[in-house]
Amino acid sequence: MTQLNEYTGNFELEFERPLTALERQIDELEAQSDPNRSATGLDPNVDLGSEIRKLRQSHTAMLKKIYKGLAPGNTVKVARHPGRPQAMDYIHAFVKDFTELHGDRQFGDDHAIRCGFGRIGPHKVLVVGHHKGKDTADKIKANFGCAHPEGYRKALRCMKLAEKFGLPVVTLVDTPGAYPGIGAEERGQAEAIAVNLREMARLKTPIVSVVIGEGGSGGALGIGVADKLAMLEYAWFSVISPEGCAAILWKQATPQTNADAAEALKLTARDNLKLGTIDDIIDEPLGGAHRRPSMMADRLEQYLVQALRDLKRFKIENLVNKRYNRLRSIGEMSE
Amino acid sequence: MTDAKTTPSPATRPINGPANWQTPPEKKQAVPEGLWMRCPSCEAMLYKKAVEQNLHVCPECEHHYRIHAEDRIDQLVDPGSFEPLWEDLGPTDTLGFVDRVPYKDRIVKEQKKTGHKDALHAGRAFIKARGVVLAVMDTRFMMASMGSVVGEKITRAIELGTKEDRPVIVVSASGGARMQESSLSLAQMAKTSAALARLDDAGGLFISVLTDPTTGGVTASFAMLGDLILAEPKALIGFAGPRVIANTVRQELPDGFQRAEFLQEKGFVDRVVHRKDLRNEIARLIDYAGK
Numbered sequence: 001m002t003q004l005n006e007y008t009g010n011f012e013l014e015f016e017r018p019l020t021a022l023e024r025q026i027d028e029l030e031a032q033s034d035p036n037r038s039a040t041g042l043d044p045n046v047d048l049g050s051e052i053r054k055l056r057q058s059h060t061a062m063l064k065k066i067y068k069g070l071a072p073g074n075t076v077k078v079a080r081h082p083g084r085p086q087a088m089d090y091i092h093a094f095v096k097d098f099t100e101l102h103g104d105r106q107f108g109d110d111h112a113i114r115c116g117f118g119r120i121g122p123h124k125v126l127v128v129g130h131h132k133g134k135d136t137a138d139k140i141k142a143n144f145g146c147a148h149p150e151g152y153r154k155a156l157r158c159m160k161l162a163e164k165f166g167l168p169v170v171t172l173v174d175t176p177g178a179y180p181g182i183g184a185e186e187r188g189q190a191e192a193i194a195v196n197l198r199e200m201a202r203l204k205t206p207i208v209s210v211v212i213g214e215g216g217s218g219g220a221l222g223i224g225v226a227d228k229l230a231m232l233e234y235a236w237f238s239v240i241s242p243e244g245c246a247a248i249l250w251k252q253a254t255p256q257t258n259a260d261a262a263e264a265l266k267l268t269a270r271d272n273l274k275l276g277t278i279d280d281i282i283d284e285p286l287g288g289a290h291r292r293p294s295m296m297a298d299r300l301e302q303y304l305v306q307a308l309r310d311l312k313r314f315k316i317e318n319l320v321n322k323r324y325n326r327l328r329s330i331g332e333m334s335e
Numbered sequence: 336m337t338d339a340k341t342t343p344s345p346a347t348r349p350i351n352g353p354a355n356w357q358t359p360p361e362k363k364q365a366v367p368e369g370l371w372m373r374c375p376s377c378e379a380m381l382y383k384k385a386v387e388q389n390l391h392v393c394p395e396c397e398h399h400y401r402i403h404a405e406d407r408i409d410q411l412v413d414p415g416s417f418e419p420l421w422e423d424l425g426p427t428d429t430l431g432f433v434d435r436v437p438y439k440d441r442i443v444k445e446q447k448k449t450g451h452k453d454a455l456h457a458g459r460a461f462i463k464a465r466g467v468v469l470a471v472m473d474t475r476f477m478m479a480s481m482g483s484v485v486g487e488k489i490t491r492a493i494e495l496g497t498k499e500d501r502p503v504i505v506v507s508a509s510g511g512a513r514m515q516e517s518s519l520s521l522a523q524m525a526k527t528s529a530a531l532a533r534l535d536d537a538g539g540l541f542i543s544v545l546t547d548p549t550t551g552g553v554t555a556s557f558a559m560l561g562d563l564i565l566a567e568p569k570a571l572i573g574f575a576g577p578r579v580i581a582n583t584v585r586q587e588l589p590d591g592f593q594r595a596e597f598l599q600e601k602g603f604v605d606r607v608v609h610r611k612d613l614r615n616e617i618a619r620l621i622d623y624a625g626k
Contacts, residue, residue, distance in 0.1 A: 178555075178574065178575075179583075180574070180575030180576075180579045180580045180583050181575075181580060181583060181584050182580065182584055182586075182588065182589065182592070184574070184575075185573050185574060185575065185580065185592070185593060186601050187601070188559075188601070188602075188603050189555070189574040189575070190554035190555040190558075190559045190573065190574035191559040191603055193555040193556075193574070194524075194528060194554070194555050194556050194557070194558070194559040194560050195559075195560070197524055197525050197528035197529070197555075197556055198528040198529070198531055198532045198535070198560055199532070201525065201528060201529035201532045202529070202532040202533075202536065217512070217521060217552070218512075218521070218524060218551075218552055218555040218556075218574070221521055221524055221525060222555075225525050225528075225529075237518055237521075238517050238518055238521070239512045239513075239514055239516070239517050239518060239520045239521040239552070240512075240514055244579075245434075245514050248514065249434035249435065249514060250434055250435060251435075260434075261434075264430070264432050264433060264434060264517075265430075265432075265514070265517045265518075266430045266517050266518070267517065267518070272518055275429065275430075275517075275518060275519055277518040277519065277521070277522050323529075324529055324533070327522070327525050327526045327529045328490065328526055328529065328530075330519060330522035330523075330525075330526060331483035331484075331486055331487050331519055331522065331523060331526070332427050332429040332483050332516070332519055333424050333425060333426060333427055333483045333484045333487060334424070334425045334426075334427050335423055335424055335425075
């Protein structure tokens with residue numbers, strides 16, 4: 001098990017800019033109060049400690065205020081923060097003995113979806129997760145989390161194994177969408193996703209899915225049909241990315257139309273809970289998962305342990321029926 | 336999504352006159368008003384009645400035009416046998432979705448234009464005396480995008496087929512999931528696919544007919560789950576739209592990419608079937624695969 005590190009890079013969210021100045025101030029004062037870092041030496045007449053405490057308090061207050069009124073377009077930005085923990089981070093943090101399984105036995109091994117056996121708390125499970133990649137080479141190899149048909153087919157192959165051997169399935173969804181490319185179409189992107197939807201709907205083992213970052217369209221749903229579908233607080237989940245929606249309905253994707261589309265699509269965790277398309281929201285640490293990845297990992301682990309415990313209580317036929325009724329009931333119309 | 340171009344006034348296109356080579360041909364035009372039309376594929380001037388009598392297929396080049404759901408139903412079923420169901424199901428604007436036009440207004444406009452509540456017609460019917468449940472999408476209504484109503488009616492059709500042991504036939508044509516209902520639309524993909532799992536478990540037959548265009552969330556759910564998948568010639572069938580793909584990969588798309596014949600070549604369509612043969616083929620397949 002590895003401890004997840006906080007983000008130390010210099011990527012800055014635009015709406016967090018007021019915080020950055022405060023953070024710099026705190027950092028400077030801390031440097032001054034540290035005899036090893038101070039350039040001028042310590043001044044015994046100045047109580048830097050209380051000054052730092054005060055600044056920290058106002059930092060926290062400001063952070064709370066920003067995240068309380070976070071616009072949907074900014075939620076999408078948090079969900080895409082480069083320091084946001086990814087599926088493999090969570091797997092390293094709390095899945096014991098993770099044993100990765102590769103390939104769809106048909107075409108190849110898609111790095112945008114990772115699968116493997118492992119233990120979460122007391123539960124032996126199959127874990128499936130989108131992989132966006134950490135450094136540039138890794139990101140390119142993983143197509144930035146945009147899976148090809150072989151990724152969905154690998155996931156299904158592994159889920160069928162889980163069904164056969166009585167292991168529950170945990171999926172961690174994090175993709176802007178399935179890859180729109182020539183090879184993907186030639187190899188049946190639509191068919192691969194469609195088959196996953198049908199087979200996951202009748203898989204005779206419990207399934208828990210959590211949208212940990214981006215829940216983009218069919219590419220997300222392709223591993224997201226579940227008994228329980230949850231979202232992290234600042235994840236997004238929608239039929240299309242705000243940029244794609246803006247390009248079609250607003251005829252152009254600009255920062256403004258992207259934000260308008262994000263607003264219109266009701267893609268936040270809270271909106272999805274209201275629409276009935278998800279079952280639970282897992283709270284993030286103040287200021288997003290990237291600020292306290294280890295705390296986020298603990299909360300996600302706790303949620304999964306509890307959800308698996310709840311689902312394992314059902315007789316499998318009842319669970320599959322319940323899953324059907326859950327999927328069946330979604331939709332709003334007049335009659 | 337594509338918008339049909341407006342019909343040019345007769346003044347710019349003389350009826351029965353010589354081909355007007357001074358103005359560019361109406362490229363995207365499907366079935367304009369008036370007596371004559373120009374085929375968007377081979378650009379031949381065609382007598383509209385003759386095209387209609389030819390099942391809306393170009394007599395010159397066999398180009399299959401997009402057709403209204405009513406015409407499709409007439410072409411497929413035994414005369415008078417279609418018994419429409421769930422016609423009162425209508426869309427609601429749960430999200431309060433506003434882009435350049437509020438969804439609420441779009442719904443009213445599209446309903447007025449088509450005389451229907453949404454983009455899918457479903458019901459019991461007979462095809463050459465074989466009882467079926469038939470669902471047909473109509474691209475006139477918001478490009479037949481799938482929102483809650485389309486998803487619900489497809490699901491009900493599949494459930495009815497499962498219950499009454501009738502083959503389920505769905506004729507798809509769609510721009511994909513309906514953005515204005517966001518994740519509710521997305522959920523319809525899972526819902527319809529789950530219903531097909533039950534039909535499959537019950538040993539029922541599902542024939543999916545893909546027509547121009549079948550894309551996005553519709554292709555990536557029920558449309559690609561047919562026990563048997565038929566497609567009309569040259570129909571555009573895909574997950575992502577060609578423009579999105581061209582923008583992503585930044586290279587020329589191969590000839591015939593995402594057309595019905597291409598999908599048959601790649602192994603994702605059982606048969607490309609000419610419109611005039613569709614009714615016969617469906618009936619024959621039911622005899623082999625139906626209960």
